[in-house]
Amino acid sequence: MKLVVINPNSTRSMTDKIVASARAVAAPDTEVEGRTAHGAPASIEGHFDEVMSAAHLLREVQAARDADAIVVACFDDPAIGACREVATGPVIGICEAAVKAASMIATSFSIVTTLPRSVPVIEELVRKYGLDHQCRRVRSAAIPVLALEEPGSNARQQVRAEILRAIEEDRCEAVVLGCAGMSDLTEWLSAETGIPVIDGVTVATKLAEALVGAGLKTSKIGAYATPNQK
Amino acid sequence: MKLVVINPNSTRSMTDKIVASARAVAAPDTEVEGRTAHGAPASIEGHFDEVMSAAHLLREVQAARDADAIVVACFDDPAIGACREVATGPVIGICEAAVKAASMIATSFSIVTTLPRSVPVIEELVRKYGLDHQCRRVRSAAIPVLALEEPGSNARQQVRAEILRAIEEDRCEAVVLGCAGMSDLTEWLSAETGIPVIDGVTVATKLAEALVGAGLKTSKIGAYATPNQK
Amino acid sequence: MKLVVINPNSTRSMTDKIVASARAVAAPDTEVEGRTAHGAPASIEGHFDEVMSAAHLLREVQAARDADAIVVACFDDPAIGACREVATGPVIGICEAAVKAASMIATSFSIVTTLPRSVPVIEELVRKYGLDHQCRRVRSAAIPVLALEEPGSNARQQVRAEILRAIEEDRCEAVVLGCAGMSDLTEWLSAETGIPVIDGVTVATKLAEALVGAGLKTSKIGAYATPNQK
Amino acid sequence: MKLVVINPNSTRSMTDKIVASARAVAAPDTEVEGRTAHGAPASIEGHFDEVMSAAHLLREVQAARDADAIVVACFDDPAIGACREVATGPVIGICEAAVKAASMIATSFSIVTTLPRSVPVIEELVRKYGLDHQCRRVRSAAIPVLALEEPGSNARQQVRAEILRAIEEDRCEAVVLGCAGMSDLTEWLSAETGIPVIDGVTVATKLAEALVGAGLKTSKIGAYATPNQK
Amino acid sequence: MKLVVINPNSTRSMTDKIVASARAVAAPDTEVEGRTAHGAPASIEGHFDEVMSAAHLLREVQAARDADAIVVACFDDPAIGACREVATGPVIGICEAAVKAASMIATSFSIVTTLPRSVPVIEELVRKYGLDHQCRRVRSAAIPVLALEEPGSNARQQVRAEILRAIEEDRCEAVVLGCAGMSDLTEWLSAETGIPVIDGVTVATKLAEALVGAGLKTSKIGAYATPNQK
Amino acid sequence: MKLVVINPNSTRSMTDKIVASARAVAAPDTEVEGRTAHGAPASIEGHFDEVMSAAHLLREVQAARDADAIVVACFDDPAIGACREVATGPVIGICEAAVKAASMIATSFSIVTTLPRSVPVIEELVRKYGLDHQCRRVRSAAIPVLALEEPGSNARQQVRAEILRAIEEDRCEAVVLGCAGMSDLTEWLSAETGIPVIDGVTVATKLAEALVGAGLKTSKIGAYATPNQK
Known part of the structure; x- marks a missing residue:
């Protein structure tokens, strides 16, 4: 195909x-x-x-x-x-794909995206898809999307830190990455944080x-x- | 202003x-x-x-x-x-305006739009605005949007007929017109049907x-x- | 009129x-x-x-x-x-007016009312109006309603402090004043806090x-x- | 007690x-x-x-x-x-009592009340109590409340007829009587219709x-x- | 009977x-x-x-x-x-009984159960019963069920501590005990914490x-x- | 794998x-x-x-x-x-799989199952999965599960008839087969009815x-x- x-x-x-x-x-x-x-x-x-x-x-x-x-x-x-x-x-x-997959491997998940302004956009999508009861919280790592493209930036560290906060504060069972630009970090983030990390592109x-x-x-x-x- | x-x-x-x-x-x-x-x-x-x-x-x-x-x-x-x-x-x-106004003058309403394919689009909007519990049904008069612009068409009669069906079948207290192109029909439709008819443009x-x-x-x-x- | x-x-x-x-x-x-x-x-x-x-x-x-x-x-x-x-x-x-207006200028809002006992009353109203998904939190400034009428009271300072807490903790985009007695404070509170403050009477x-x-x-x-x- | x-x-x-x-x-x-x-x-x-x-x-x-x-x-x-x-x-x-009891003996129920104007009032209550997903429909027998007090009226027949309609059209598993004035009809209605009939007063x-x-x-x-x- | x-x-x-x-x-x-x-x-x-x-x-x-x-x-x-x-x-x-009773004596409640793994199970039940809007939070005291059977364990102290946290953090009006094994603690916990404590067995x-x-x-x-x- | x-x-x-x-x-x-x-x-x-x-x-x-x-x-x-x-x-x-797939290829769907007693069971599942707003109706073809295994039965005709009723009455855009025993009928039913028919096993x-x-x-x-x- x-x-x-x-x-x-x-x-x-x-x-x-x-x-x-x-x-x-x-x-x-x-x-x-x-x-x-x-x-x-x-x-x-x-x-x-x-x-x-x-x-x-x-x-x-x-x-x-x-x-x-x-x-x-x-x-x-x-x-x-x-x-x-x-x-x-x-x-x-990729949002619909990721949250529907998350809903089949965990009873709850949080989402970590880039900018704060994207948080309400994603919250509305999750509600539209009927999964707000499984989504603990949509979080922002406070980084511009394109920072993920800059080799020297500490964007990936901030995403990692936000996932750790999600684990501690949200009592979530999985984390969804809220930006296509994070897809190359999935394995690393999963290994670093010990929680299933779900990438929408994948x-x-x-x-x-x-x-x-x-x-x-x-x-x-x-x-x-x-x-x-x- | x-x-x-x-x-x-x-x-x-x-x-x-x-x-x-x-x-x-x-x-x-x-x-x-x-x-x-x-x-x-x-x-x-x-x-x-x-x-x-x-x-x-x-x-x-x-x-x-x-x-x-x-x-x-x-x-x-x-x-x-x-x-x-x-x-x-x-x-x-105009959808948000109309349904939020409807929700303040009636406990329930139905919406009459043009084409069947617009029905799910509007249903999703109503749910997004949190008013699905007051919306009895979104209905279509089965007319193309531009038929409302053609003087000789019987589009307005079909809208009127659909409103009468809404009154009988949906037990609604008001009707919202689901297309900007219907705005000139509001008064006539209200007079013909005896129910508050709400136009989004107005x-x-x-x-x-x-x-x-x-x-x-x-x-x-x-x-x-x-x-x-x- | x-x-x-x-x-x-x-x-x-x-x-x-x-x-x-x-x-x-x-x-x-x-x-x-x-x-x-x-x-x-x-x-x-x-x-x-x-x-x-x-x-x-x-x-x-x-x-x-x-x-x-x-x-x-x-x-x-x-x-x-x-x-x-x-x-x-x-x-x-004024509650219905305020929250429906808030829902058209912001994706989320918090409400600041007077007494803690009014919080559940307002939460129920917001849910009745279908806007619980846009309401971050209903908060109380812990002041009796009539304290707002006493010139010497520090009620207005407490309302201001609670709005600042809402901004920081709730990630809301607007604040609704949850008491008619606060309506004369709207402009001052908006200027002090930098967030749209919505008064129901207005x-x-x-x-x-x-x-x-x-x-x-x-x-x-x-x-x-x-x-x-x- | x-x-x-x-x-x-x-x-x-x-x-x-x-x-x-x-x-x-x-x-x-x-x-x-x-x-x-x-x-x-x-x-x-x-x-x-x-x-x-x-x-x-x-x-x-x-x-x-x-x-x-x-x-x-x-x-x-x-x-x-x-x-x-x-x-x-x-x-x-008695509404809260009846619907919460109904929700424990059936997966779904309909409510039969007196006047059409009470239907939206009860629909709102059912939603407030969180049981709208179990309530198939709120129906009216189209009788004034006090008709239930008049010995010669055919009010009880109309209630019975409406329950039979609920059984056929709503696929409900129980029926709740939506008026205190119907409480003396409970046993008779249950016997006549073959469905659990629930009276709020009881x-x-x-x-x-x-x-x-x-x-x-x-x-x-x-x-x-x-x-x-x- | x-x-x-x-x-x-x-x-x-x-x-x-x-x-x-x-x-x-x-x-x-x-x-x-x-x-x-x-x-x-x-x-x-x-x-x-x-x-x-x-x-x-x-x-x-x-x-x-x-x-x-x-x-x-x-x-x-x-x-x-x-x-x-x-x-x-x-x-x-006993969960259905407890939360439906709680919903009739308080506008909101929290639940305190034993193990963290039971929290999502109970959250799903509460949503199924339509009472998620009245349930502030499902909490775990982080004790195995059978610890409640061991005379010398400090399980009851942990339950008491968790209830006190619920009162402070959740602004709830009642607390439901989320395990049948806690039923003998009800009176003691209510006396210790000053909040209505609801046991499902009772x-x-x-x-x-x-x-x-x-x-x-x-x-x-x-x-x-x-x-x-x- | x-x-x-x-x-x-x-x-x-x-x-x-x-x-x-x-x-x-x-x-x-x-x-x-x-x-x-x-x-x-x-x-x-x-x-x-x-x-x-x-x-x-x-x-x-x-x-x-x-x-x-x-x-x-x-x-x-x-x-x-x-x-x-x-x-x-x-x-x-297979229910979760089927309804989540349906939700990605259509804005609405109905489900056709075997016995009437399974309808409420499936309705509860659909609500649990958060897709009740996309599910028009759960229907029964009024056949025992094992009738689908009997070569001479007219079970498949009854399923086909119920799908046609769903198309006409529910305004759905897809139909989900509500029983694993129907999985061999999928292609035939889709061809007969002209609507996407979704089988959970597949x-x-x-x-x-x-x-x-x-x-x-x-x-x-x-x-x-x-x-x-x-």
């Missing part, structure tokens, strides 16, 4: 990281193609960035017509409904394979029907 | 109708300016159209820098969070004045802070 | 303060009439006081037959359903004008129908 | 019926005292009647100082919070004995503390 | 304690019979222990055919649905009498019908 | 069917081992059957120590928590592979920790 992983921001190094995370777990017969939403903001930090990237993201979805499934690799799950209208195969956002890649393998496609008889011609 | 009412689709006749509805109820000292999201789809029927209109809508918000408040006149409440980041005064979506206009008059602005210390510079 | 603002307790100085707050924001063509529920307790601190004031409050509603809208100026929103049965125009409680006044201006009246075909004759 | 059962309306025949229902199930050592809220409306049909009866109800609570427990025998559970502030022993409303009487027997009193360290002296 | 109280674990001393608590409050004409689930684990600490005790528990229910009501005396409310299918009279779990005993006294049996027309013959 | 699929009832033909469904979609390098809960009831129709199968199911889990993941193939998701305590790899119930098989492929194991630091030794 062909899996297209789209980075809805325009930072190419983040696309590379995301694709590497997807390929690291993809099945042998899964072709992973990365796409970058050229023209989108360099990072998605809030609702405005989300909107400014959405049309670019959709253009990549439209270009990926031969995709069997699509992963949208931003933890805000931008424009997922629209992507589902346009695509025929399943479309998975999980969404496998869920996309799972839905395709189960023969499921997006339902086209309601909200996700192909867009109306004007 | 200056109120900017933005039609997020590109159909100018709908903008005119919306502005007329706003002006009909605006206070004497409120200047109502209508804006059309040129470049957006001709109507918003689903998530894809919403995304394709969002950036155009935001451009109008940015252009309306002297606005004291902004009304986004599409019942899907597209890109409201992003608009709130960009604007300084209050930004109000209510949002008055709520915008109310929030400005109360001295309230969008909070800028969290999710709605001005977008980060990249 | 004529707006009647009713203080459901019998403390005249509080009525004066409330009316002043309403008049400060009312439109030029809005006549604001204050009414005091003579015979009610001097302050409403809990369910018992609420009941002991309710019939007196209703008598004022009945006396205000020429009102286009009514504001009930106690944060417990006492007897709102009954007032809506009796009145023809909209009836707005907001309810403007919402009342908004609903009337939108042509909305309380639905009379269900729970809010005129009381049955016996 | 001494159990005081208060009819919050002023119809003496209803008090007699309620007391008979309570006595029919009370333990041998339980003294049941009936009290009528003289001065209250003849029946409670909506919020207004509720308010007009509340102070009279509270006066009866205050007069019943030697009561070990109190049952408030109106399905709208009027002024329960205030009664709990005033009394020292447990205070139980259940509240036994729950009151249960709480007293378990040594429980209303908590006085929060919302239900004794009313503040002014 | 005959009340059968079943200890779903195999520790006989705990059965004795439970039966003593039940007898201490049972009505004079209630015969209390204790049963131990021989073959079950010595204590129920988590889902596995629950399953390993369930069939043994059910065997005791089947053996108690002459019971008018059954209390299952483990705070995890194990296999209650199955017990209700098998029995004809009411079956009550309350379930009285609720069982109440349901029987009200003539209620488990509904047999749905989920709790007698098991199908194979 | 090795995937163990456990049929918690004792009907071997159903195990064969389930294993065939799993193998039909399993990855080439996934070894699927079927296990039957010998000693369990022949079918699971309600809570009692669930309990009577649970210990047998757990014994199979314990015997499957070399499993990388386990699927429990009964739509009631029996004893999942206990299985998660005992196993080290992920454990997935989806759980792929989700199990997905979680293992993503490197996730059940969290062992809370509710799912290995059972305590006694």
Whole structure:
């Protein structure tokens, strides 16, 4: 199968990281193609960035017509409904993938994201997905998204510290990483903190394979029907 | 005060109708300016159209820098969070305005929208706003949005018939019109059906004045802070 | 239009303060009439006081037959359903007004009220209005209601301190004042704390004008129908 | 123990019926005292009647100082919070009693009340008690409360018919009678319809004995503390 | 009436304690019979222990055919649905009994259980019963269940300390003991802490009498019908 | 990887069917081992059957120590928590798998199960998983589980008819099959009805592979920790 992983921001190094995370777990017969939403903001930090990237993201979805499934690799799950209208195969956002996976391996979890302004955005998503009763708290490590791309930054240390605070204060049983840019830290963070650490890119890649393998496609008889011609 | 009412689709006749509805109820000292999201789809029927209109809508918000408040006149409440980041005064979506007003004059309401595919979109909004326990049902009159613009169509009769079904089947105490394009039908529908009929454009206009008059602005210390510079 | 603002307790100085707050924001063509529920307790601190004031409050509603809208100026929103049965125009409680306004300018808010015993009362109201997912916490400044009327008291300092605690501990984006007697402190508290501070009297006044201006009246075909004759 | 059962309306025949229902199930050592809220409306049909009866109800609570427990025998559970502030022993409303008992003997139930206007009042109570997920539907038999007191009326037939509709349409496992005035019909209705029929007066009487027997009193360290002296 | 109280674990001393608590409050004409689930684990600490005790528990229910009501005396409310299918009279779990009683005497409560691993189990139960909005927090005293059986242990001191923390940190109005093995500590803990302390065994005993006294049996027309013959 | 699929009832033909469904979609390098809960009831129709199968199911889990993941193939998701305590790899119930997959390809779904008595059991599961807002209705085709094993029965026609009713009455976008014994009908039903039909066995098989492929194991630091030794 062909899996297209789209980075809805325009930072190419983040696309590379995301694709590497997807390929690291993809099945042998899964072709992973990365796409970058050229023209989108360099990072998605809030609702405005989300909107400014959405049309670019959709253009990549439209270009990926031969995709069997699509992963949208931003933890805000931008424009997922629209992507589902346009695509025929399943479309998975990494927040939805991560929290639904977390809900099957733990009775509770906390989420650690980058900036404080993303916390309410994620809280609303978790409630939309019906998992607020399993989510102890959405936390911010107080770092800009792109700090995760800078080799010398102490961003990864701050994420680690915030996970340790989550373990102590939230009584959570797992931690979800709240940014696609953290996907290369998953193993290290899990080893450092001793708690299952869940990365959305990794999980969404496998869920996309799972839905395709189960023969499921997006339902086209309601909200996700192909867009109306004007 | 200056109120900017933005039609997020590109159909100018709908903008005119919306502005007329706003002006009909605006206070004497409120200047109502209508804006059309040129470049957006001709109507918003689903998530894809919403995304394709969002950036155009935001451009109008940015252009309306002297606005004291902004009304986004599409019942899907597209890109409201992003608009709130960009604007300084209050930004109000017509779905949120209508259902919150309905919740203060009735213990329950039903919503009548245009196309079936919009029903789940609106159901999700109502749940997001915390009013699913007061919303009996979201119904569709099974008409395209633009049919409301065609003088000869029987769209208005179908809306009327659906409201009568809502009264009989849903035991609701009020009906909310689920499309900006219905705003000129409000009085007629209320007279025909004998139930309070609530139009989002009308209510949002008055709520915008109310929030400005109360001295309230969008909070800028969290999710709605001005977008980060990249 | 004529707006009647009713203080459901019998403390005249509080009525004066409330009316002043309403008049400060009312439109030029809005006549604001204050009414005091003579015979009610001097302050409403809990369910018992609420009941002991309710019939007196209703008598004022009945006396205000020429009102286009009514504001009930106690944060417990006492007897709102009954007032809506009796009145023809909209009836707005200041808690409902304040939290619904807060929900449109911020993704989250905390409430600061007077006595600890009022905290569960308000928590129940917020849940009834469907906004518990946006309300971080209901807090008490641990002051009796009437302390707000005593010039020499340090009540206002305690309210200010509690708001600062809310900002630090609750990660809220706005603060709602949980007592009509705090309405004259709104501007000062907002300036002192740097967070949007929302006063129910102010907001309810403007919402009342908004609903009337939108042509909305309380639905009379269900729970809010005129009381049955016996 | 001494159990005081208060009819919050002023119809003496209803008090007699309620007391008979309570006595029919009370333990041998339980003294049941009936009290009528003289001065209250003849029946409670909506919020207004509720308010007009509340102070009279509270006066009866205050007069019943030697009561070990109190049952408030109106399905709208009027002024329960205030009664709990005033009394020292447990205070139980018949709606709360009935739905909590129903939730322990069935996975779902419907409620059959008198007038349509009471339906939303009861729906709100059920949600407040956290049992909306077990309540299939609140139904009205479309009869005035006092029709249940008239020997010749066909009110009981209408209640029976509505229960049969509930069984067929709601797939419920039990039916709760939504009016104290139906308490004498419980056995007959259960026999006629073949479904467990639950009467609030009966259940509240036994729950009151249960709480007293378990040594429980209303908590006085929060919302239900004794009313503040002014 | 005959009340059968079943200890779903195999520790006989705990059965004795439970039966003593039940007898201490049972009505004079209630015969209390204790049963131990021989073959079950010595204590129920988590889902596995629950399953390993369930069939043994059910065997005791089947053996108690002459019971008018059954209390299952483990705070995890194990296999209650199955017990209700098998029995004809009411079956009550002590968690459900305790939290529903708590919800009638206080606006909020916290629960103190034994081991941390039981906390999520109880949180899920409370949500299932629809009372999560009244439950401030489920806490663990960090003691094994059987420590409560050891005379020399300081388990009771730890429970007392945890209750004091609940009072200070949770702003709760009552405390529920989250383990049947704590039932003999109820009075002492209430005296020591000054807050209503609620024991599930005590309350379930009285609720069982109440349901029987009200003539209620488990509904047999749905989920709790007698098991199908194979 | 090795995937163990456990049929918690004792009907071997159903195990064969389930294993065939799993193998039909399993990855080439996934070894699927079927296990039957010998000693369990022949079918699971309600809570009692669930309990009577649970210990047998757990014994199979314990015997499957070399499993990388386990699927429990009964739509009631029996004893999942206990299985998660005992196993080290992920454990997935087919109801949870199916509804979480459905929630990613459609905005709403209905469930069609066998017997009416299973409807409330499944409704409670869906609510536990937080997806009640996406589940339109749980329906029964009014057939015993084992009728699906009888070649000559018209069970499959009844399932098909119920799906068609769901499409018409529930406005759902997908249908979930509410019994493991329906898994061989999935393709036929989807072709006959034109709506995405989701089978839990199929989806759980792929989700199990997905979680293992993503490197996730059940969290062992809370509710799912290995059972305590006694």
